[in-house]
Amino acid sequence: MRTKIVAGNWKMNKTLSEAQALTTQVLGLCSAEVSAPVKVILCVPYPYLPVLTPQVKHSKVDIGAQNCSEHDAGAYTGEVSAAMLKSMNVPYVILGHSERRQYFHETGKLLAAKVDRALAHQLIPIFCCGESLDIREKGTHESLVRQQVEEALFHLSAEVISKIVVAYEPVWAIGTGKTATTQQAQDMHAVIRKQLVGKYGDAVAQAIPILYGGSVKPDNAKELFSCPDVDGGLVGGASLKARDFVDIVKCA
Numbered sequence: 001m002r003t004k005i006v007a008g009n010w011k012m013n014k015t016l017s018e019a020q021a022l023t024t025q026v027l028g029l030c031s032a033e034v035s036a037p038v039k040v041i042l043c044v045p046y047p048y049l050p051v052l053t054p055q056v057k058h059s060k061v062d063i064g065a066q067n068c069s070e071h072d073a074g075a076y077t078g079e080v081s082a083a084m085l086k087s088m089n090v091p092y093v094i095l096g097h098s099e100r101r102q103y104f105h106e107t108g109k110l111l112a113a114k115v116d117r118a119l120a121h122q123l124i125p126i127f128c129c130g131e132s133l134d135i136r137e138k139g140t141h142e143s144l145v146r147q148q149v150e151e152a153l154f155h156l157s158a159e160v161i162s163k164i165v166v167a168y169e170p171v172w173a174i175g176t177g178k179t180a181t182t183q184q185a186q187d188m189h190a191v192i193r194k195q196l197v198g199k200y201g202d203a204v205a206q207a208i209p210i211l212y213g214g215s216v217k218p219d220n221a222k223e224l225f226s227c228p229d230v231d232g233g234l235v236g237g238a239s240l241k242a243r244d245f246v247d248i249v250k251c252a
């Protein structure tokens with residue numbers, strides 16, 4: 001049985017004091033109301049990592065970053081390396097979010113390098129994949145997502161890929177209020193699982209968590225998380241409100 005995971009992606013939101021208050025609220029609600037063995041992760045802006053990581057120590061909540069560099073160190077102004085994240089005891093990092101693919105032109109080749117840097121520093125990548133609306137309408141979404149997974153992950157050994165988390169996030173459902181139906185989510189998660197079975201075998205593929213992301217809310221999370229291949233969620237907008245986020249966690 002795969003442990004369910006609910007990760008919040010705060011994106012570029014909250015001031016420092018708001019971030020601390022939100023974390024306090026999430027910790028309080030989680031400890032009072034969450035008894036199931038679900039893993040909860042808050043992926044927060046870089047500057048808050050060294051503040052929030054000690055704040056969640058000894059709790060059910062882990063902290064993650066939202067990106068890292070493909071380089072280890074050097075003259076890359078504004079970038080943050082996986083080694084830096086590791087040095088702040090950050091265990092998770094989102095890689096390949098569609099906003100980074102779209103606005104920062106991140107390619108499969110670049111993401112393969114970022115995945116390698118993260119893993120080399122014992123960070124767990126939450127690797128995002130997903131198709132845009134025009135690809136979904138053309139009917140080529142399955143092959144596009146398979147290509148994204150293959151390009152960024154299939155150079156990894158079976159032992160190493162077992163450490164990662166995949167998040168399927170249809171771009172047309174991110175921040176739009178439009179959610180994939182349970183059937184659409186389950187179908188794509190099954191496609192990814194089958195692809196992983198084909199490359200790495202059943203035991204490895206069955207152990208890799210595949211999260212769904214795209215307008216997950218308290219009122220649709222239960223249904224989505226009940227799909228056999230949906231192992232939890234990556235939550236954007238609803239992770240900015242402690243009540244909504246923890247209500248989603250309780251659905252896992």
Ligand code: PEP
Nearest residue numbers: 174175213214215236237
């Ligand atoms: C996301 O940004 O990863 C996301 C899923 O956002 P939202 O939940 O707001 O659609």
